[in-house]
Amino acid sequence: MDKKLGFGFMRLPLLEKGNAKSIDKEHVNKMVDMFIERGFTYFDTAYMYHEGISELVLKETLVQRYPREAYTIADKMPTMKLKEQDDVDRIFNEQLEKCGVEYFDYYLLHCLTKENYANAEKFNTFEYCMAKKKEGKIKCLGFSFHDTPELLDEILTKYPEMEFVQLQINYIDWEDGNVQARRCYETCLKHGKKIIVMEPVKGGLLANVPEEAKNLMKEYDEKASVPSWAIRYAASLDNVFMVLSGMSNLEQLDDNTSYMQEFKKINDDEKEIIQKVVDIILNNLKVPCTGCEYCVTTCPMNIPIPRYFELYNKQSQFGDSSNSKNRYQEMKDCGKAKDCIECGACERECPQHIEIRKHIKEVSELFD
Ligand code: SF4
Ligand code: SF4
Incomplete structure (x- = not known):
């Protein structure tokens, strides 16, 4: 064998x-x-x-x-x-x-x-x-x-x-x-x-x-x-x-x-x-986003919200080895977190009731 x-x-x-x-x-x-x-x-x-x-x-x-x-x-x-x-x-x-x-x-x-x-x-x-x-x-x-x-x-x-x-x-x-x-x-x-x-x-x-x-x-x-x-x-x-x-x-x-x-x-x-160990890693999750994408089509600034939350979570769970910052910066043809105009349209769609505007601001502070 x-x-x-x-x-x-x-x-x-x-x-x-x-x-x-x-x-x-x-x-x-x-x-x-x-x-x-x-x-x-x-x-x-x-x-x-x-x-x-x-x-x-x-x-x-x-x-x-x-x-x-x-x-x-x-x-x-x-x-x-x-x-x-x-x-x-x-x-x-x-x-x-x-x-x-x-x-x-x-x-x-x-x-x-x-x-x-x-x-x-x-x-x-x-x-x-x-x-x-x-x-x-x-x-x-x-x-x-x-x-x-x-x-x-x-x-x-x-x-x-x-x-x-x-x-x-x-x-x-x-x-x-x-x-x-x-x-x-x-x-x-x-x-x-x-x-x-x-x-x-x-x-x-x-x-x-x-x-x-x-x-x-x-x-x-x-x-x-x-x-x-x-x-x-x-x-x-x-x-x-x-x-x-x-x-x-x-x-x-x-x-x-x-x-x-x-x-x-x-x-x-x-x-x-x-x-x-699994519990510790999951507790380091910053945003409980499920990636359903309901919010995405509503965003007037074309911000790929769940994608950014995924990178944010990875950064928090695994640090720089997650390569999240580079991956964020490499993303083209979409709005950046700093482009958010805080209109709130996304939050009305989110089934998880996530404070998207607050977290998008955090993403911007970390990656922009
Ligand atoms: S609050 Fe920001 S992320 Fe949400 S829809 Fe408006 S511009 Fe897009
Ligand atoms: S609607 Fe909420 S849970 Fe769904 S992708 Fe957007 S932020 Fe994540």
Whole structure:
């Protein structure tokens, strides 16, 4: 049985900050070596990662340096990029070539949302992948998913041939109203599907929990790193056979592999601590906005109110590591928080009775 930690080739170390193509391949070689030496085998890439060169780097750092039986590779059909029927076959063959392999151990329809699912259906992508499986070019077929449990149920009912689903699961999204991780997970169980977990550390956010939460974790186990709680949490769920981590340096890889080599499930005491950590993070929520968007169309200044509240909450919960300020400043073609004329139209629409004007002012003080 494979060990339950997969090496995601999506946040590899860079030689030049901000240049996703400037991958430090020597560093990646060392990471691959340590990963394999410690008995791990699962590597995850995608057509779009690192602006299209992740697959090539996988070939150079793994495929050309190790025998094929030493590792398994997961790759993904970019459902959002398909424009015409021929794209499906063209991209699949391109991927085999870029990775330098004859077959994929795991293959996924990438990022199924309502829109991407419709696109995948339009170009018969499920049928294409099933045919590739019959040919032996795909060993195990599934999809990654980012939408509602209802849509997931619909897809799994229509395509029982899918063998696994990749879901975003972590302890903070478990009961989150948007991600609905628990309900998606339960839908997979209902259909008897195996699960791969992505974003167990929520893109790194759960590596930087508030001080109070960090102290609780350290009091229980001084040696365990903060991310180890998040990864072990995901790996402890039934039917989860793989947890992906987009590791960015040797230090992270060293830490992750150390506790996943002889993986121990989260015990009841640890579960209690995680629940407390969740409460602490949620208590740092500045605005209880549910993202319903009822307010958005009413705003004469075209201010994306729920989006700004989301960034404000992230800043408060996870500090600068949330990158909220940059993301705020990068948002174009919309009103800024400082443009609010305090007309109050939004507040009349808000089902949560949020004092939007007051909080928009706070957003402005923080980010403008
Ligand atoms: S109060 Fe501000 S945010 Fe609300 S609708 Fe008016 S301009 Fe937009
Ligand atoms: S109406 Fe209220 S809850 Fe809904 S998005 Fe706007 S601020 Fe958030």
